[in-house]
Amino acid sequence: MATQAAEKPTTWRTEPRAVDALDAALKANPQAMPAHPEKWDVSRSDIYVEDRWQPIFAEMRAAGDLHKVEDSPYGPHWNVVSHKAIQHIEALPELYSSSWEYGGITILDRMDDAQLEELGRERFELPMFIAMDRPKHTGQRRTVAPKFTPSAMAGMDDEIRQRTGELLDSLPRGEVFDWVDKVSIELTTGMLAILFDFPWKDRRLLTFWSDWAGDTEIALVRELDDQRMDILREMAAYFQQLWIERANKEPGPDLISMMIHSPAMNQMDPQEFMGNLVLLIVGGNDTTRNTMSGIIHAFDKFPDQRKLFEEDPSLISNAVQECIRYQTPLAHMRRTATEDSELFGQTVKAGEKLILWYLSANRDETVFENADKLDITRENARRHLAFGYGIHRCVGARLAEMQLRILLEEMHKRRMRVHVAGDVERVRANFVHGFRKLEVEITEF
Numbered sequence: 030m031a032t033q034a035a036e037k038p039t040t041w042r043t044e045p046r047a048v049d050a051l052d053a054a055l056k057a058n059p060q061a062m063p064a065h066p067e068k069w070d071v072s073r074s075d076i077y078v079e080d081r082w083q084p085i086f087a088e089m090r091a092a093g094d095l096h097k098v099e100d101s102p103y104g105p106h107w108n109v110v111s112h113k114a115i116q117h118i119e120a121l122p123e124l125y126s127s128s129w130e131y132g133g134i135t136i137l138d139r140m141d142d143a144q145l146e147e148l149g150r151e152r153f154e155l156p157m158f159i160a161m162d163r164p165k166h167t168g169q170r171r172t173v174a175p176k177f178t179p180s181a182m183a184g185m186d187d188e189i190r191q192r193t194g195e196l197l198d199s200l201p202r203g204e205v206f207d208w209v210d211k212v213s214i215e216l217t218t219g220m221l222a223i224l225f226d227f228p229w230k231d232r233r234l235l236t237f238w239s240d241w242a243g244d245t246e247i248a249l250v251r252e253l254d255d256q257r258m259d260i261l262r263e264m265a266a267y268f269q270q271l272w273i274e275r276a277n278k279e280p281g282p283d284l285i286s287m288m289i290h291s292p293a294m295n296q297m298d299p300q301e302f303m304g305n306l307v308l309l310i311v312g313g314n315d316t317t318r319n320t321m322s323g324i325i326h327a328f329d330k331f332p333d334q335r336k337l338f339e340e341d342p343s344l345i346s347n348a349v350q351e352c353i354r355y356q357t358p359l360a361h362m363r364r365t366a367t368e369d370s371e372l373f374g375q376t377v378k379a380g381e382k383l384i385l386w387y388l389s390a391n392r393d394e395t396v397f398e399n400a401d402k403l404d405i406t407r408e409n410a411r412r413h414l415a416f417g418y419g420i421h422r423c424v425g426a427r428l429a430e431m432q433l434r435i436l437l438e439e440m441h442k443r444r445m446r447v448h449v450a451g452d453v454e455r456v457r458a459n460f461v462h463g464f465r466k467l468e469v470e471i472t473e474f
């Protein structure tokens with residue numbers, strides 16, 4: 030398991046953070062980002078940075094389940110905005126593909142050979158099972174799914190609880206600090222380091238890489254996209270080293286070792302193994318982190334709900350679901366139509382991309398009453414789509430839920446109340462939905 034004693038700084042680069050690089054590029058040249066001419070083009074990131082996406086999606090939902098955007102920096106696409114339409118699409122994975130060969134799982138398209146040649150770039154792609162269709166997806170998901178069952182997770186409870194408790198006890202009292210940096214990032218990377226036996230001193234690299242990997246906006250700014258590719262190549266080199274080290278060791282209890290030594294590994298080529306490793310370690314990172322920040326922000330915005338939590342800790346499990354619904358840390362996933370189809374009164378042609386806006390589905394009033402309000406007693410909070418739906422539903426959902434539940438339980442034990450007490454800055458992106466800074470102060474209840 031990860032050793033916390035070896036606390037030497039990493040020798041790999043952890044700067045600049047993706048959000049800072051994008052800010053700097055836009056400051057130097059405000060025109061660097063292409064325009065979004067259409068009213069309902071919700072791929073524009075300013076609506077997330079400024080937290081004003083809610084009425085736009087509400088207007089779209091009132092007008093229909095899906096709407097076509099013809100002209101956007103990401104090309105033409107369908108915005109799928111209702112809960113029922115997203116579930117419907119995700120239940121038909123043959124008709125609506127996740128495969129990277131069609132373009133993958135985000136609004137950002139895969140470049141074709143001509144585009145790569147024009148940019149003078151080599152193709153660099155890591156195949157991951159999140160971006161594969163059946164039957165390949167099924168086989169690869171099976172190699173990791175057993176590590177996330179309730180019994181496998183139970184073994185981790187104590188270690189996560191202990192680390193969470195220690196971290197909460199170390200937080201400053203009577204002074205303002207950044208919850209994102211001190212808590213959300215620390216707890217998330219620490220948990221992943223434990224699960225994968227990832228070198229402790231390097232755990233902040235996970236945040237650095239996941240930010241660069243998940244930032245679809247960066248790819249629109251040419252020089253930043255070159256930088257992004259370099260950073261992702263470094264990440265691949267790091268994981269390759271880790272894999273070689275682990276393959277030459279006795280099998281251990283960590284997930285990397287288990288994956289290497291599992292019989293199903295024979296069916297994965299080295300690129301796929303690497304891709305899946307990155308998916309697990311990096312994919313579980315910004316999502317959980319941003320929910321940890323989202324909980325604090327939402328409790329501060331809805332103090333009646335924070336009070337309920339303080340008075341009745343038996344609400345914690347449901348509060349976790351409700352906070353995940355409310356935050357929805359991945360704003361969208363994408364599918365590509367493999368054939369022409371009729372979808373809720375619209376004709377979708379083969380090859381067209383469909384953006385499944387989980388952020389909108391989770392505010393769908395036909396499913397969630399008073400959807401813009403946090404309600405930790407909400408009976409159907411579990412119906413949220415923040416983990417997706419169907420064959421690709423998040424494999425790490427139980428682990429994320431466990432971490433969030435433990436965080437709330439340990440805060441409750443310490444009678445810790447966290448107030449927003451300074452800057453709140455959100456991520457400029459249309460894929461990851463979260464916070465880059467959340468200044469808070471701790472008191473007691």
Ligand code: HEM
Nearest residue numbers: 158159313316317362415416417418421422423424425429
């Ligand atoms: C897939 C969200 C935490 C690993 C997904 C998907 C979403 C998602 C939306 C795609 C679902 C779809 O296409 O239908 C989240 C959220 C999390 C979280 C909101 C935290 C609150 C984690 C963690 C891990 C993880 C902690 C692992 C350590 C994965 C993997 C997949 C996935 C491997 C691919 C599953 C497949 O394609 O079969 N997640 N995730 N996630 N997630 Fe998570």
